[in-house]
Amino acid sequence: MAFRHSPLRSRTLEDGEPNVTTYLAGMDVGNSTTEVAIAAIDGPGAQPRFVSASRVPTTGIKGTLPNIPGMVRSLREAAEAAGLPINAIERVLLNEATPVIGDIAMETITETIITESTMIGHNPGSPGGQGIGVGQTTHIKDLAAKRKGDAVILVVPRGYDFEQTAALINQALAAGVDVQGGIAQSDDGVLIANRLSKTLPFVDEVGLIDQVPLDMLAAVEVATSGQVIRQLSNPYGIATVFSLTPQETALVIPIAKALIGLRSAVVIRTPAGDVRSRRIRAGSLRLIGATQNAVIEVDAGADAIMDARVMVGELQNVEGEPGTNVGGMIERVRQTMSDVTERPIAGIRIKDILAVDCLVPQRVTGGLAKEFTLENAVGLAAMVNTDHLLMERLAQALQHEIGVRVELGGVEANMAILGTLTTPGVAVPLAVLDLGAGSTDAALMTSDGRVTSVHLAGAGNMVSLLIQRELNLPSDANVDLADVIKRYPLCKVESLFHVRNEDNSVAFFKEPLDPKLFGRVALVTETGLTPIATEHTLERIREVRREAKRKVFVRNALRALQQVAPLGNIRNIDFVAIVGGSGLDFEVSQMLMHKLAEYGTVIGTANIQGRLGPVNAVATGLVLGYLRRNGQG
């Protein structure tokens, strides 16, 4: 190992006074958390005793001066836990040259636009009646003017009482008007349908009912309970209802697609109606390698992009096609990186990318009841290398702030391995998989002490982004909902006294649960149950959560291990230890274990210092690395 700092020895260590305890602190500033480990050294040559550790959120973006408050807080918390004043610490060792910062972005590549609103598809809690009806849209006040035999779809704005509405419809039916179904603004569908002399479909809770065009041919479909609509979610079904030509049928595909899986829907044919699925040009990515380049269309999907990424080998830079979505996306990543590192944008080189396919719900432009349709999207995580100057500047600023000597203590990957070796039952040769928030890192230490390491784009933050976008969670909430969903298992509150966990086991409670929780999907956290304010089913949330982890962590773990493995073959690695904040995850390590069993590799979560679990590896390693350099380790 090469060290850029002369190993200055501390006063007490040099003097060799017996029985004088000195304290060293290792500090690791990560993308998401800042961790500190404090060790006591009872005289020269003594083994370090780790007396305390802390973990606080990183303030600001890793490697920038706004990190200082978080660093100070982390140090103070660890010092307090050890019962020390900060100035009793001999020196603080900072992780050297934060090698990478990552950024993530996501862009949809398809979009559905409806001009001249022609469809209402939604899932009100309780639509009325069942079946399909086709007729002219007619305001309820005009019903009396309809003649015998006219096929009618009624439009009922709020303000018409359900009993009054039902009476008018029964009257019209008796007079021979062919009422086929209806659209109501208030939550009255069931109440109206229950009072009619024949079973008719009624869609309710249509907010923008004023915008429903009148005297147009429309179809209303309500499925029986427990079923989904069949006719209007089928392009040929719509064609049958409206006698469409093959050309026109091609145009209704986006409508049919948006109505799949709903319990009720309305489709209205307007003369100028036009729905199209606009394919936004996603553009192409240019991967520039050391020896060869690859140009790959983003539409080709994540797998094709990742295949190209493997083919190119060591990546020098990535460019997006100017004027396209991916061009904007890559530029944004570089702009953020340029702002953070205070380097010109031209000097920002992307060293790795991870592409992930996903389906994100998007508002249908022009829909009448907040319709959503699933659109294809691609998420990209990118990573750039930063230089040593950033962390050096940080070390100086921290020294100035706390009045304790601060120095850079060693390369992150090497320090992570040293820290991980404090796990009981672990020995070299060993691979360490560091699942952080911003990047997935792997390092391999062979029995002769040589370390190879690799840093890849995409980790915990990418998983949160995927969950947020695929479940369409509010992004501006105080608590990052996606982040919490990522961390905790789910349950469904089935009664006031019991919940069903996601593994189908049931938990009973002595005290009645809060009515707020009733009927909801909730997170099982340390502090109790937290309801999730969405209508997604437990199964859907679980699926999205696990799929996101698989797409990011499992894929990246394999990529990373492949790159550090002898001869590029994961089978040549015997032991892998998981460290990093995402190693705390309740299911990722099991998923990885499952996957790596195929390669005959043992993988487990590290237990730093035999008690801290997978966190604090780098901070602990920094202290050990310092002592080792000074002949004490």
Next chain:
Amino acid sequence: MSDPLRERPCIHIVLAPGADPALARAVEVGAEEEGVPCRLTNAGPGELIGIAYEAALGSRFGIGLAYDGDAIVLHEMHMPAAQPVLRFGFGAGAAAACRVMGANAARLLVNRPLHLGPQPEPLAGAVAPVPAPAPVAVASSVPVTDVDLDPTVLASVVAAVVAKLRERGIR
């Protein structure tokens, strides 16, 4: 209510002293919209929560409602007698509170999330719309300040921005 209904499991509604009999209709409508039958039963003496608890004990579903002149209470047979599931005051309109509470009684049976206030929430519609991703925000990270800018400085800034935009293929 007709005799056959007496055999069916129902949510029980009790009118406590001081209740307006017309409001029972609103309660029934709320339950009907969720597809659950309910019927009126007779009140014993006592205060509102106790009456609601009695109604719940009498119901085959174990769910009871009671209201008087001021509030409506939803109770469930497994709850502690003194702790109703929900209570809505009539401050914001008695009919609305009754209809929503009727719906809540039904939801307690069919296992759907409850309305937590006397006004129905704006459609349980789930997923709040997420604002569309902003187009490539070029200048968003530059704080706008109220400083007087030298026109030449300004011109050079504009030129730099235009150059940047061109470089990225945005015009």
